[in-house]
Amino acid sequence: MSQVRVHNFSVSLDGFATGIGQSLHEPFGHAGGRLHEWFFATRTFRAMHGEAGGTTGIDDALAGMWAPGIGAEIMGRGKFGPQRGPWSGQAGRAEWNGWWGAEPPFHTPVFVLTHHPRPSIEMAGGTTFHFIDAGPVESLALARKAAGHSDIRLGGGPSTVRRFLAADLVDHLHITVVPIVLGRGERLWDGLEGLEQRFAVESVSSPSGVTHQIFTRR
């Protein structure tokens, strides 16, 4: 069976994976880019954006596991955009096609979980956004069908990862703990007491200051 994988999922010391006040200009709200500086600095991230250079140590090694073997992604609507509610009726909503420009880095089908379905959007480079009103089990069945024998990436945000973890549908979870105290936002760990009993956990600190934690389902 194909695996369900979470990669490069950054959390603060106090467990927040995103801040408050998400907007078009601040996808992670008041957290800004602080949770992902380690990722932006990697060769993997820079190459995704057509840039040369970048770090090539442990941060990059883990960052680079993001793409290989993935056949589809599932993401929450908050990762796709800052809008809530219906897609029509407000300026710019119907045209919104994500934060990632004309050629998103996914290159696979992407299933966006929303209570407000809309027609699929086919982007350049192989990414197609599908909008489905479905829970973890149903969306995973759709993603698996689209992915063939490849794995499914669970792209976030925190409430989506939490729901899949609560349903015990995650096989590989790569968390990056960033040494900042965000204070406010959305927590990853709420409602997951005893999660460690279902996973083997490895931790490795990076000279960049972050600590990677890799959860492998037992």
Place this chain on the structure above:
Amino acid sequence: MSQVRVHNFSVSLDGFATGIGQSLHEPFGHAGGRLHEWFFATRTFRAMHGEAGGTTGIDDALAGMWAPGIGAEIMGRGKFGPQRGPWSGQAGRAEWNGWWGAEPPFHTPVFVLTHHPRPSIEMAGGTTFHFIDAGPVESLALARKAAGHSDIRLGGGPSTVRRFLAADLVDHLHITVVPIVLGRGERLWDGLEGLEQRFAVESVSSPSGVTHQIFTRR
């Protein structure tokens, strides 16, 4: 000036430093011993209890920084015991002298923060418990006077460490992140947004599975 140091302060992935339901039998409530297994296994901890053996790697190296150079400890009442309110009027209260037996491992004056002062208790081995109704600044002045030129250990629990951090009175903070999700309890990080701006942070993961984070005040 002498330093204020926190050592071996364990927190769960979700930031809890103690569970709920503290009792005579469970100082850390439903967390049990899970937050401190790494510490119990060290040569340092075993030697404190007159036992031989124990781990001698990075966990022990950091655990062993606990004692040298310390001239006094400050602790919250919850670290001293599970009782709340007045010391008299209930069986066993007036006799309570801590969890640590006749010869506690502190070997210095220990200032217990409580709204219910009581006479000091002199134990074997150089530990004397003083009970004071005082905030961070005042208790630190008393501890410094007792410690001479030596450092002050801030012993916990989480609300006590949090108060001293909020007052910017901590110089050295050694946190150990244990890969468990406690779900409930008392959080260390609440109300400390932006703390990292005041500290340099180093992280090192141990083969035991925990990650040590050392905060040094800038």
